[in-house]
Amino acid sequence: MKKYTYTEKKDTRSGFGAGLLEAGRKNENVVALCADLIGSLKMGDFQKEFPDRFVQVGIAEANMIGIAAGMTIGGKIPFTGTFANFSTGRVYDQIRQSVAYSDKNVKICASHAGLTLGEDGATHQILEDIGMMKMLPGMTVINPCDYNQTKAATLAIAEHEGPVYLRFGRPVIPVFTPADQKFEIGKAWMVNEGTDVTIIATGHLVWEAILAGEKLAEEGINAEIINIHTIKPLDEEAVLNSVKKTGCIVTCEEHNRYGGLGESVAQLLATQLPTPQEFVAVNDSFGESGTPADLMKKYGLDSSNIIEAVKKVMKRK
Amino acid sequence: MTKEISDLEKMASQVRRDIIKMVYECQSGHPGGSLGCADYLVALYFRVMKHNPEFNMDGTGEDLFFLSNGHISPVFYSVLARAGYFDVAELKTFRKLNSRLQGHPTTHEHLPGVRIASGSLGQGMSVAIGAALTKKINKDNGIVFSLHGDGELQEGQNWEAAMFAPFNKVDNLICTVDVNGQQIDGPTSKVLDLTSLEAKFLAFGWDVMHTDGNNMSELVATLEEAKSKTGNGKPIMILMKTEMGKGVDFMEGSHKWHGIAPNAEQLAEAFTQLEETFGDF
Numbered sequence: 001m002k003k004y005t006y007t008e009k010k011d012t013r014s015g016f017g018a019g020l021l022e023a024g025r026k027n028e029n030v031v032a033l034c035a036d037l038i039g040s041l042k043m044g045d046f047q048k049e050f051p052d053r054f055v056q057v058g059i060a061e062a063n064m065i066g067i068a069a070g071m072t073i074g075g076k077i078p079f080t081g082t083f084a085n086f087s088t089g090r091v092y093d094q095i096r097q098s099v100a101y102s103d104k105n106v107k108i109c110a111s112h113a114g115l116t117l118g119e120d121g122a123t124h125q126i127l128e129d130i131g132m133m134k135m136l137p138g139m140t141v142i143n144p145c146d147y148n149q150t151k152a153a154t155l156a157i158a159e160h161e162g163p164v165y166l167r168f169g170r171p172v173i174p175v176f177t178p179a180d181q182k183f184e185i186g187k188a189w190m191v192n193e194g195t196d197v198t199i200i201a202t203g204h205l206v207w208e209a210i211l212a213g214e215k216l217a218e219e220g221i222n223a224e225i226i227n228i229h230t231i232k233p234l235d236e237e238a239v240l241n242s243v244k245k246t247g248c249i250v251t252c253e254e255h256n257r258y259g260g261l262g263e264s265v266a267q268l269l270a271t272q273l274p275t276p277q278e279f280v281a282v283n284d285s286f287g288e289s290g291t292p293a294d295l296m297k298k299y300g301l302d303s304s305n306i307i308e309a310v311k312k313v314m315k316r317k
Numbered sequence: 318m319t320k321e322i323s324d325l326e327k328m329a330s331q332v333r334r335d336i337i338k339m340v341y342e343c344q345s346g347h348p349g350g351s352l353g354c355a356d357y358l359v360a361l362y363f364r365v366m367k368h369n370p371e372f373n374m375d376g377t378g379e380d381l382f383f384l385s386n387g388h389i390s391p392v393f394y395s396v397l398a399r400a401g402y403f404d405v406a407e408l409k410t411f412r413k414l415n416s417r418l419q420g421h422p423t424t425h426e427h428l429p430g431v432r433i434a435s436g437s438l439g440q441g442m443s444v445a446i447g448a449a450l451t452k453k454i455n456k457d458n459g460i461v462f463s464l465h466g467d468g469e470l471q472e473g474q475n476w477e478a479a480m481f482a483p484f485n486k487v488d489n490l491i492c493t494v495d496v497n498g499q500q501i502d503g504p505t506s507k508v509l510d511l512t513s514l515e516a517k518f519l520a521f522g523w524d525v526m527h528t529d530g531n532n533m534s535e536l537v538a539t540l541e542e543a544k545s546k547t548g549n550g551k552p553i554m555i556l557m558k559t560e561m562g563k564g565v566d567f568m569e570g571s572h573k574w575h576g577i578a579p580n581a582e583q584l585a586e587a588f589t590q591l592e593e594t595f596g597d598f
Contacts, residue, residue, distance in 0.1 A: 031454070052454065055485075063443045063477035070383075070447020073432050074375050074455055078447075093437050094474070098444055102424050102434045 001217040002192045004210050006176045012168035012204070013111040015147035017042025019154025020079055020109075024050050027077065030158055033068055034081045035061045040170075041081035041111050061086045062094050068106045069098035077158055078106050084113035084167060085126040092132055099163050100136040107157050108133075109166045113143075114254035115282070115299055116171040116204070116292035125287035131259020133165040134232045140185060141232040143167040143253075143261075145206035147175045149229060152183035160185055169254075171292040173204045186230045188238035194224035197310050198242040201252035202228045202261045205280070205301060209252055212306035223310065231261050236268050243269065248276045248313040252306055254296075257281035276316035278309040320364060322534045327594040328399060329359045329533065333564045334597055335395035335408055337587045340578045343412040346420070349574035350466065351392035353497050353559035357530050358396040361462060365540045370401035372429035380459045381448055383433055385441020386466035386495065387421040388576070394418050397430035399595065408598040439472025441465060442492060446482050449490040460547055463492045468500030471509050476521075482552040483522030490552040491543045495530065497561040499572035514556055523554040530559035565590055 024030045024046050033055040034043050047054040057064040061082055068078035080087065087110035088095070099106045115125050134141045140162060144150040150168050157164045177189075191206065192213055201209040206227045213223045224242050228235065243249050249269070251262035262279040269275045282299050296302045332355045340346040362368065366380040384393050391411065398405045403417075410416035417428040421436030433444050445463035452459050465475070482490060494514060502508050511517075518525045524546060528539035536557070543553045561575070562568030565587040579587060 055450065057477075057481060060477035060481065062440075062474040063446075063481055066440050066443020066474065066478065067447035067450065067481070069433060070444035070449075071451045073381065073448045074377065074451035074457065076451050076454065094440055094443075097434050097437045098440050104433075 001213050004176045006174035008175055009172040010147035010175050011170055011172050012144060012147055012150040013040070013170060014042050015144070015150030016109055016111065016154050016166070016168050017045060019151035021045045021049065023155050023158040024053065027158060029075050029077050030079065031055065031071060031076045032079045032081065033057055033064050035059055035064050035086065037082050040083070041109070043081050061091045065091045065094040065106070066098050069102060069104045072104045072106060079109050080106065081109045081111070083124060084110035084129045085124055088129040088132050088165070089126060096136060100139050103138065104163060105161055107164045107166060111168055112170050113167045114169060114203070115287040115295040115301070116169055116254065118170070118292045118295065119289050121289040122286040127256040127282050127287065128259060129167065130231055130253070130255050130261065134259070134264065138162060139232065140164045140230065142185065142230050143203040144229045145203060145227050146173060146177050148177045148179050148181060149183065152181050153229065156183040156185055167203065169204065171204065174207050176207065176210070186233045186235055188235035189227040189229065191225035191227050192223065194222040195245055196222045197224070197314055198246045198249040199223050199225045199252065199306060199310065200228050200239065200249060200261070200265060201225070202231060203254055205252040205254055208301070208303045209306055211303035212310065215303065215307055216310060221310065221314070228261060231264060234264050234268065236272070239265055239268060240273055243273060243275045247317045250278045250280060250306060250309045250313055252280040254301055255281055257283055276313050278313040280305050280309050322537065325359050325363055325537070326533050327592070328363055329355045330564070330592045331595040332359055332392060332395045332399060334588065334591045334593055336391040337565065337579060337584060337591070338597060339391045339395070339408055339411040341584045342409060344578045345412055346391055346578060347388040347576045348391065348578070349499070349561040349568060349572070350386065350389040350495065350497065352565060352568065353561045353563045354389055354464065354495050354530065355392050355564070356533050356536055357464065357493065357557060358392050360533065360537050360540055362396050362400045364537055365544065366462065367459065370429070372402055374432060376432070376459065377455070377457055378459060381432065381461045383441045383445045383448070383461070383463040384422060385435055385463055386438065386469050387435030390418070390420065390422050393422055402430035403428065405598045438466070438469045439474040442475050442478035445490060445492065446478055446487050449487050452489055459489070460544060461490050465492060465494050467494055467496045467498065467511055467514070468505050468508070470494065470511060470514070479518065479521045479523070486550050487552045488550050489547050491547065491555065492552065493555040493557050495559055496556050497559045499561045499575065501572065501575050503572055518554045522551065524549070524551040526553060526555045528555055528557050530557035531563045
């Protein structure tokens with residue numbers, strides 16, 4: 001097992017904030033909109049440096065999406081910021097008609113995704129957002145794994161023409177990917193090469209997958225671990241090449257098992273290379289209040305659940 | 318380009334013929350609101366707006382128009398075609414398979430003149446505000462126009478937008494509401510009364526104007542005056558009274574022609590009431 005270390009823990013939303021500021025410095029067409037959550041989305045530095053390119057819309061997410069769509073006409077690259085719940089479910093029809101169907105170059109940036117925003121509870125813990133966004137034709141869906149990757153992804157989507165959903169979160173998690181990485185949309189990132197089982201993870205569950213891989217290695221199980229930061233378009237070649245070697249797969253995500261990464265992988269494998277698969281995901285339920293760690297444990301998303309799923313799927317080979 | 322009021326009236330008559338024929342040929346679509354707004358769109362595209370039929374999406378240096386109530390696509394398509402955005406003959410493809418003239422307007426089929434999809438109601442004011450903000454950032458003097466149905470104002474997103482625009486001094490924006498008092502299930506006063514739109518928009522901080530949307534000279538004068546009021550710190554809202562179905566007597570003033578097509582006999586009857594001025598498609 002390749003060794004991964006970290007010197008600090010940071011939240012991925014801060015990676016977004018840093019990336020947005022840098023994207024703004026690189027390209028004067030980058031503009032940002034926020035629905036009364038500047039601090040939570042870490043958009044304050046951008047607002048301070050580019051006040052004329054920042055739009056505070058108030059608590060009015062539908063209007064924010066519409067304004068963003070309109071701002072593309074004339075060449076702006078709008079980044080909208082609010083919580084994942086209010087970035088997707090609340091404004092699905094606005095995104096569908098004014099952004100996706102209208103082919104507008106809007107970047108929908110969503111913080112506090114999943115259970116791990118913690119104590120606020122299920123009203124804010126969206127676990128269906130990846131599903132909603134990946135169903136929209138032409139939408140790119142990205143869920144980076146740490147601070148550095150989120151920053152790199154933010155810079156990459158500024159240069160990508162077309163609508164993007166960028167998902168990140170609130171918890172502080174290890175920063176283990178390189179600061180100078182080049183982010184390639186749609187290209188999986190090989191974390192560890194292995195032969196016994198494929199573990200595919202997205203978002204901060206990549207770190208849980210690494211922890212699981214280390215423990216599995218101690219037991220003599222050699223896991224291949226892949227970071228799928230881009231859920232759509234899926235790097236099909238990376239998935240297929242891996243399961244050709246390992247013959248079984250576990251998918252890991254902080255999302256409902258319906259509509260997420262696991263479902264995309266299952267559809268690919270069912271049509272191309274039928275393979276035993278287990279899902280580490282939320283089992284069709286809403287979340288609840290609690291600390292991020294307690295929630296990960298209760299809802300079956302931590303490294304022990306990945307280890308359990310690996311053992312189960314290897315028996316099905 | 319046509320300029321005089323009498324020329325605009327002639328164009329509006331042709332546009333109304335186009336609307337009836339388009340809806341007749343595919344036996345679907347929304348003739349009522351389209352007929353009511355024919356004069357407004359003709360006034361915009363043949364007199365008031367600075368625009369270029371050599372279409373490009375960004376519209377830099379041009380005035381822009383957004384149709385929020387996308388179901389009145391027949392009038393939009395007819396006016397775009399008559400203004401030179403695409404061949405008038407293409408109007409016969411309206412609502413048919415493989416057409417750029419979808420039931421509701423879209424950018425997805427790359428029809429020149431359309432900058433946003435609309436149809437799901439209530440989204441256009443936000444989009445128009447966004448385009449207006451970009452013009453301000455780009456120091457582009459173009460004005461952004463938009464049209465909304467009165468029934469459409471029942472959608473909540475409009476009021477988010479209505480609150481935003483005056484507070485942010487989006488004063489390069491001229492929105493118009495087609496006040497025909499009708500919606501699918503009946504008069505707006507019976508379905509969900511809008512009460513005073515003037516009082517509402519004034520309270521939100523708009524510069525509110527009124528006009529008769531079926532009187533070409535008054536309409537042009539109002540739109541020209543609205544243009545002269547831009548840049549004064551307030552967005553402009555024109556409450557435009559129209560008659561649904563205007564120009565075809567048996568369609569006038571009733572919600573019943575909101576979304577149904579005439580038969581052959583009704584088409585012939587409608588055509589006797591509307592002069593063919595620039596040649597049917």
